[in-house]
Amino acid sequence: MFTALSLLQQRHSVPSRQLGEPxxxxxxxxxxLEAAIRVPDHGKLVPFRLVRLQGEAKLHFGEQLASIAIRNHPDMSDAKLEKDRLRYTFAPLVVVVVACLHADSKVPEIEQKLCAGNVAYNILLGAYALGYGAQWLTGWAAYDREVAGILGLAEHEHVVGFVHLGTPQIEVPDRDRPALADLLSTWTP
Structure with missing residues (x-):
């Protein structure tokens, strides 16, 4: 029974800079992705969609982000600007997970966002299960409306995360994890 949980117990993120081909x-x-979209979805709203960044598109995307960054922060250092420009070029594939919020639904927006977040997490789990590495990142670009426009997002859509996918180029040590005893309590009336 517990061996089935080993995937969850061993999963870890691989830094995007350490993800290469293939x-x-x-x-x-x-x-x-078909497996990743099998998430709890209250109201069957499908409040998510995916955008693929691959090949030269990743560099073009980064160049547009760098243009926005320097326009918004003219005093930005060259190093930070270069980081924004190249941020999406390391992993061979980036999947943008987008929350598509239905404001007219009885389902609260937080549940819709969590549904989209589950898609991102399922991509991480699935990638690990298949022997690939992945990292879920956000950063300022996930919250910027001009970036949303570049990605073709509508006003009711928001980036949940950029999931970088590839093959780990290094052995990534696991990080310290919290102790369950520090997190679990039992409610009593």
Whole structure:
């Protein structure tokens, strides 16, 4: 019984700078994403969608982000500007997970966002299960409306995260994890 939990017990993020080729091939990616979208979805709203960044598109995306960054922060250092420009070029594939919020629904927005977040987490789990590495990142670009426009997002859509995918180029040590005893309590009336 507990061996089935080993995937959850061993999963860890691989820094995007340490993700190289190969990314999942097209058939594997399709299977991974089909599995990832099987999430709890109160109201069957499907409050999410995915945008793929791959190949030269990643560099073009980073260049547009750098333009926004320097316009918004003219005193930004060259190092920070270069970091924004190259941020999406390390992993061979980036999947942008987008929350598509239905304001007219009885389902609270937080539940819709959590649904989209579950998609991002399922991509992480699925990638690990398939032997790939992944990292879920946000950063300022996830919250910037001009960046949302570049990605073709509508006003009711928001980036939940950029999931970087590829093959780990190094062995990543696990980090310290919190103790369950510090987190679990029992409610009594």
């Amino acid at each position: 990314a999942p091939d097209e058939a594997t990616l399709q299977a991974l």
